[in-house]
Amino acid sequence: MAEYKGILVCGELADGKLASITTELLGCGRKLADDLKEDLSCLLASDAVGGASKEAIAFGADKVYAVEHPALKEYQADSYMQAAEKLVKEISPRTILMGQTSMGRDLAPRLAFRLGTSLTTDCLDLSIDPGTKLLTQTRPVYGGNAQAIFTSEFMPQMATVRTKAMSPLERDDSRKGEVIPTKIDIDTSKVRAKILETVKEEAVGIKLEDAPVIICGGRGIGGPEPFQTTLKELADLLHGAVGASRPPADNGWVSEAAHIGLTGKIVAPDIYIAIAVSGASQHTAGCTGSKHIIAINKDPEANIFREAELGVVGKYEEVVPALTNKLKELLAG
Amino acid sequence: MIVCCKQVPDPEAPPSVFKVVNNQMTLPPDVKPVIGQYEEFALEAALKIKDTGGGKITALSLGNNFVRDVIKKALAVGGDELILLEDEAFEGGDSWSTANSLAMAIKKIGEYDIIFCGRQSSDWDAGQVGLGIAEILGIPAVTLARKVEVVDGKAKVERVIPDGYQVVEVTLPALIIVTSGLGALRYATLKGIMAAAKKQLVIWKPADIGLEPSQIGAAGRHSKLDKLFQPVKEAKCEIIEGETPAEAGANLAVKLREAKLL
Numbered sequence: 001m002a003e004y005k006g007i008l009v010c011g012e013l014a015d016g017k018l019a020s021i022t023t024e025l026l027g028c029g030r031k032l033a034d035d036l037k038e039d040l041s042c043l044l045a046s047d048a049v050g051g052a053s054k055e056a057i058a059f060g061a062d063k064v065y066a067v068e069h070p071a072l073k074e075y076q077a078d079s080y081m082q083a084a085e086k087l088v089k090e091i092s093p094r095t096i097l098m099g100q101t102s103m104g105r106d107l108a109p110r111l112a113f114r115l116g117t118s119l120t121t122d123c124l125d126l127s128i129d130p131g132t133k134l135l136t137q138t139r140p141v142y143g144g145n146a147q148a149i150f151t152s153e154f155m156p157q158m159a160t161v162r163t164k165a166m167s168p169l170e171r172d173d174s175r176k177g178e179v180i181p182t183k184i185d186i187d188t189s190k191v192r193a194k195i196l197e198t199v200k201e202e203a204v205g206i207k208l209e210d211a212p213v214i215i216c217g218g219r220g221i222g223g224p225e226p227f228q229t230t231l232k233e234l235a236d237l238l239h240g241a242v243g244a245s246r247p248p249a250d251n252g253w254v255s256e257a258a259h260i261g262l263t264g265k266i267v268a269p270d271i272y273i274a275i276a277v278s279g280a281s282q283h284t285a286g287c288t289g290s291k292h293i294i295a296i297n298k299d300p301e302a303n304i305f306r307e308a309e310l311g312v313v314g315k316y317e318e319v320v321p322a323l324t325n326k327l328k329e330l331l332a333g
Numbered sequence: 334m335i336v337c338c339k340q341v342p343d344p345e346a347p348p349s350v351f352k353v354v355n356n357q358m359t360l361p362p363d364v365k366p367v368i369g370q371y372e373e374f375a376l377e378a379a380l381k382i383k384d385t386g387g388g389k390i391t392a393l394s395l396g397n398n399f400v401r402d403v404i405k406k407a408l409a410v411g412g413d414e415l416i417l418l419e420d421e422a423f424e425g426g427d428s429w430s431t432a433n434s435l436a437m438a439i440k441k442i443g444e445y446d447i448i449f450c451g452r453q454s455s456d457w458d459a460g461q462v463g464l465g466i467a468e469i470l471g472i473p474a475v476t477l478a479r480k481v482e483v484v485d486g487k488a489k490v491e492r493v494i495p496d497g498y499q500v501v502e503v504t505l506p507a508l509i510i511v512t513s514g515l516g517a518l519r520y521a522t523l524k525g526i527m528a529a530a531k532k533q534l535v536i537w538k539p540a541d542i543g544l545e546p547s548q549i550g551a552a553g554r555h556s557k558l559d560k561l562f563q564p565v566k567e568a569k570c571e572i573i574e575g576e577t578p579a580e581a582g583a584n585l586a587v588k589l590r591e592a593k594l595l
Binding site: 105106110112113114117118120121122136141142143145146147148149151152194195196197198199200213238246249250257270271281282295296303305306308310311312313314315318319320322323325326327330331 | 561594
């Protein structure tokens with residue numbers, strides 16, 4: 001049996017640069033590799049990897065496998081699987097890390113089943129058991145109502161990591177590492193799911209992930225219109241963005257792109273104002289990283305008050321316009 | 334078409350009722366089981382295709398102690414057949430053993446064009462079983478579908494990505510994993526409920542799908558659950574008061590400003 005050694009991060013690029021999740025994975029992977037006294041490698045697959053390889057080294061990688069192929073221009077499962085599977089079989093890593101992202105959710109389970117191993121998705125914490133050297137994987141379960149710790153004796157040990165759960169290292173361009181251009185043949189005849197077209201649907205204005213202030217509406221908002229008026233007015237005043245918990249997205253009151261939660265976006269703004277949001281764990285999983293959470297809800301028992309540091313109990317239709325008007329006055333003065 | 338459904342505790346139950354005892358989630362008896370939300374969307378996706386192009390829908394579920402009225406909803410809304418992999422030995426499985434058992438059952442079912450699954454269950458939230466089934470069966474899979482049509486023997490799928498969607502065309506047979514955005518599962522009609530009540534369920538035991546006890550449920554796991562726990566959260570929310578809700582809103586503005594948060 002091959003000896004499994006080292007940590008492999010399956011990286012992602014965004015606009016030709018290392019995606020922030022990849023810097024987070026490298027930060028976490030570096031610590032695991034140091035604990036094991038083994039190498040940290042990073043796979044970067046694209047049509048052109050370019051300067052991202054050097055970036056990966058600056059963020060902690062010892063080796064970067066740069067796989068370039070026209071079929072890898074955007075993420076497509078069948079072609080990325082070929083690249084990942086071939087590299088993994090060649091280097092036999094002990095542990096494979098991916099982001100709990102659009103790509104990681106799609107690729108990691110396929111790869112785990114292809115390799116006959118196990119995978120723990122959406123981890124919040126990873127560590128090495130000093131005795132067994134196995135990867136200890138902590139993730140939320142039951143919509144965030146509990147957490148579970150898993151280990152597996154199947155190799156390689158695979159995990160996906162929630163975005164913003166880990167911290168990247170300080171970028172250090174003087175770090176030494178090796179970039180290994182890796183030629184992998186991608187058999188495009190094996191691509192069974194073809195991407196015909198990619199359509200951008202982002203709402204105009206500030207992106208939810210980048211907004212310093214988020215005004216989030218829940219089921220209690222009652223319909224689509226207040227998202228465009230009451231909530232938007234407050235968001236505009238604070239140069240923020242409007243988001244929603246799952247029920248408004250499921251009901252079509254807002255677009256899916258505005259959905260914050262376990263199965264939507266994970267955000268971490270400075271200020272998060274949750275309005276008529278009950279605070280189900282599956283929602284709070286998407287916003288607990290916020291610096292300050294403020295809740296407005298007519299139900300004093302609502303779970304969101306357990307997450308918030310400031311709150312108002314009352315009907316949002318009365319509370320929010322008064323809040324907006326008073327803030328307008330205060331911010332103008 | 335085959336739709337994989339899972340019976341889960343109602344995820345809308347308030348967080349305070351979820352209690353971990355001896356490494357197991359225990360819920361009070363008034364938390365009723367339901368078909369998982371994403372599996373309901375998967376059922377709806379199959380029903381929409383049946384509406385326009387016809388076809389037969391087989392619902393497939395794995396577990397133990399199914400509540401008949403809950404799981405029969407799959408028939409009441411328009412499913413044609415319901416197969417339950419029901420046995421004590423199926424309990425305590427992980428993504429690996431669950432996907433393997435479902436894939437073996439699908440092999441036994443034989444012919445199919447599309448297998449629909451939900452993106453993740455509301456209890457273990459792993460989001461792996463669908464892709465696992467596709468890998469074991471060696472068929473293509475498309476994840477996060479919010480719209481599915483069958484055109485010229487291929488499926489055309491709108492796949493959700495972070496800032497929009499992709500249109501993906503996939504050869505059949507294929508496995509399609511459904512997310513929200515497809516529309517809620519339709520209500521069962523009275524006629525549908527009556528018809529479902531009369532239908533005979535098909536129940537398969539591990540031996541019926543050619544699996545040994547060591548390959549299923551807890552014994553067939555690839556991952557080990559070391560600990561289940563609930564982190565303690567300290568609630569320290571300061572409630573801003575006022576004579577009226579509007580006054581409280583204004584007071585919140587003052588407080589936010591004073592604390593230099595805004």
